[in-house]
Amino acid sequence: MAQAPVAQAPAENPYDTAVAQFNAVAERIGVDEGLREVLRHCKREFTVNFPVQMDDGSIRVFTGYRVHHNEARGPVKGGLRYAPYVSIDEVRALAMWMTWKCAVAGLPYGGAKGGVVVDPRALSIRELERLTRRFTAEIVMLIGPDEDVPAPDMGTDAQIMAWIMDTYSMMHGHSTPAVVTGKPVPIGGSSGRYEATGRGVMFITQEACRESGRTLEGATVAVQGFGNVGSVAAKLLAENGAKIVAISDARGGIYNERGVGDIGAMMERAPARGFLPDVPGSTRITNEELLEMPVDILIPAAIEGQIHAGNADRVRAKMVIEAANGPTTLEGDRIMEGNGVYVVPDIVANSGGVIVSYFEWVQDLQSFFWEEDEVNQRLERIIKKSFREVASLRNGGGMTLRESAYTLAVQRVVEATRVRGIFP
Ligand code: GLU
Numbered sequence: 537m538a539q540a541p542v543a544q545a546p547a548e549n550p551y552d553t554a555v556a557q558f559n560a561v562a563e564r565i566g567v568d569e570g571l572r573e574v575l576r577h578c579k580r581e582f583t584v585n586f587p588v589q590m591d592d593g594s595i596r597v598f599t600g601y602r603v604h605h606n607e608a609r610g611p612v613k614g615g616l617r618y619a620p621y622v623s624i625d626e627v628r629a630l631a632m633w634m635t636w637k638c639a640v641a642g643l644p645y646g647g648a649k650g651g652v653v654v655d656p657r658a659l660s661i662r663e664l665e666r667l668t669r670r671f672t673a674e675i676v677m678l679i680g681p682d683e684d685v686p687a688p689d690m691g692t693d694a695q696i697m698a699w700i701m702d703t704y705s706m707m708h709g710h711s712t713p714a715v716v717t718g719k720p721v722p723i724g725g726s727s728g729r730y731e732a733t734g735r736g737v738m739f740i741t742q743e744a745c746r747e748s749g750r751t752l753e754g755a756t757v758a759v760q761g762f763g764n765v766g767s768v769a770a771k772l773l774a775e776n777g778a779k780i781v782a783i784s785d786a787r788g789g790i791y792n793e794r795g796v797g798d799i800g801a802m803m804e805r806a807p808a809r810g811f812l813p814d815v816p817g818s819t820r821i822t823n824e825e826l827l828e829m830p831v832d833i834l835i836p837a838a839i840e841g842q843i844h845a846g847n848a849d850r851v852r853a854k855m856v857i858e859a860a861n862g863p864t865t866l867e868g869d870r871i872m873e874g875n876g877v878y879v880v881p882d883i884v885a886n887s888g889g890v891i892v893s894y895f896e897w898v899q900d901l902q903s904f905f906w907e908e909d910e911v912n913q914r915l916e917r918i919i920k921k922s923f924r925e926v927a928s929l930r931n932g933g934g935m936t937l938r939e940s941a942y943t944l945a946v947q948r949v950v951e952a953t954r955v956r957g958i959f960p
Contacts, residue, residue: 548865550629550840556866558632561942567950575949578628580604584674588667591660598667602650602675604684605631608952611682612648613638613717613890615689616696622651626840630689633861634890636945637883641922643894648684650675656691657808668696672703679704681714681901687893688718690763690839693809694730698723714900717893726896728911729889734768735912736888736919737859738776741769741833743923744855744880755832758782758853760789760823762802763810765859765886766837771799773835782821782829785811786838789826790818827851836863843868851877858882873936881938883945884919884926891918 555576562572582602587595601624604612614634617627627649635647652671656664678684679700688697697719704715713724721727728735745752757778759770762785770780780799782791789812790796796818805813827834827847834853836842840862843851848864848871855878858864862882864872872879892915899905906914930940 548841548844549625550862551625551632553841553862553866554629554632557938557942558946561939561946564939565943565947567946571950571953574953575606575946578603578605578631579607580678581624581628582675582678583624584671586670586674588663588670590663598652598654598671600650600652600671600674601627602678602684602686603627603631603648604678605647605649606635606949607646608949608956609635609639609646610644611646611680612684613643613645613893614648614650614687615718615889616686616692616700617649617651617689618654618656618691618696619651620653620655622653627651629840630861633883635949636942637887637890639945639948640883640926640941641887641891641918642948643890645685645890645894648686649689650686651689654691664696665699668699669703672700673707676704676707679715681712681897685714685893685897686716687889688764693764694718694720694725697725714897717896718889719896724896724900726892726899726911727906727908728915729892729896730764731768731772732892732911732915733765733859733886733889734770735772736891736915737765737769737835737837737857737885738772739888739916739919740880740885740923741773741778741835741855741857742776743920743927744857744878747923747927748855748878750832750855753777754779756781756793756830757833757835758791758826758829758831759835759837759859760784760826760842760863761837761860762806762812763837765889766835767799767803767806767810769835769837769859771803774799778833781831782826783812784821784823784826784838786823787811788823789821790815791821791826791829792818829853833857835859838863841865843872845871848872849875851875854878856880858885861886869936869938879937880923881941884923884937884941887922888915888919891915 630649638645719725837859845867848868
């Protein structure tokens with residue numbers, strides 16, 4: 537099975553980053569101390585250690601997590617990650633970021649995330665299926681269309697979502713497509729979901745260029761990551777006039793000032809999803825070098841903590857579009873702000889995935905499916921509106937885009953909590 541490459545563990549504890557980001561906004565907008573304490577914590581944290589029979593008959597125990605951060609605005613939503621470095625703190629951070637991401641986009645969801653500590657590439661397809669089905673059975677009491685709706689993330693894909701949907705359906709005695717999103721289209725997946733995060737990154741880049749008086753036509757772009765998000769974003773940006781001069785996978789990248797070539801063709805020739813094919817005529821660069829290339833736009837589309845105190849000063853891009861979750865540490869952010877880099881935060885820039893997940897859930901609940909054009913148009917409308925709301929709030933208050941996005945998100949979650957009240 538095609539899997540995204542698995543990069544190394546993030547350098548900084550992502551949960552510390554997530555809490556500090558929240559604390560700063562809560563302080564500025566004056567969130568009540570008790571409510572701050574609520575939102576700093578994840579509401580529900582579930583750890584499972586479960587056995588899987590391997591192809592050779594041996595039994596291995598795997599550890600998995602499913603974390604719900606907050607459900608004030610609706611059922612919780614968020615991806616499921618398979619990677620060897622997954623930790624409870626990483627999953628907590630990702631769950632909290634999902635709460636803000638859904639709130640900024642105006643989706644009726646709270647935030648969740650899950651993960652299994654495993655290198656999916658090291659398993660056979662049958663082992664991966666058994667692991668997924670057993671993990672689903674272990675968390676079945678947490679998930680459901682009205683409770684918690686998982687989706688793909690790093691190391692997981694539509695096939696894995698199909699096994700989750702099937703396992704959940706078998707255990708409930710009827711087909712329940714709305715229990716996960718990012719499924720294959722024939723079993724209730726949405727047209728356009730595979731490309732949605734990358735397409736959203738493209739729409740956001742267009743808006744960010746427009747807002748900052750730049751032009752996407754001819755702009756040079758470096759993309760870190762060739763997984764679902766990086767590859768699709770690069771392809772669509774190129775189709776919309778940008779020049780992709782650098783791109784990488786977990787092993788390293790390539791640079792060519794004239795453009796690295798036809799991204800769509802590279803996706804077809806990729807040895808596996810997430811891996812770059814051989815591209816003659818380009819210079820090999822490391823992932824660290826890619827972040828420091830002299831480009832107009834830098835798109836980190838891999839993992840957390842890539843732009844940090846040690847390298848943020850060397851980021852030469854004028855604009856950073858955070859396609860990954862949490863690619864910038866707090867210190868990295870401060871340094872780039874000081875250097876006048878225009879940063880579009882992850883909770884806005886990569887929200888295209890969960891926006892189309894929302895469309896998929898709505899389509900499943902109604903058993904009424906939309907054409908891809910309609911999906912893409914609605915995505916464009918919602919994600920650009922969300923960007924404009926964030927940008928206009930910032931213009932009024934001298935904030936960074938990250939600060940205004942967090943302000944909007946936290947205000948929406950606080951408001952939902954306030955009107956609902958604290959039970960009992
Ligand atoms: N894993 C994706 C994210 O981080 C998608 C989540 C979803 O669609 O629920 O945004």
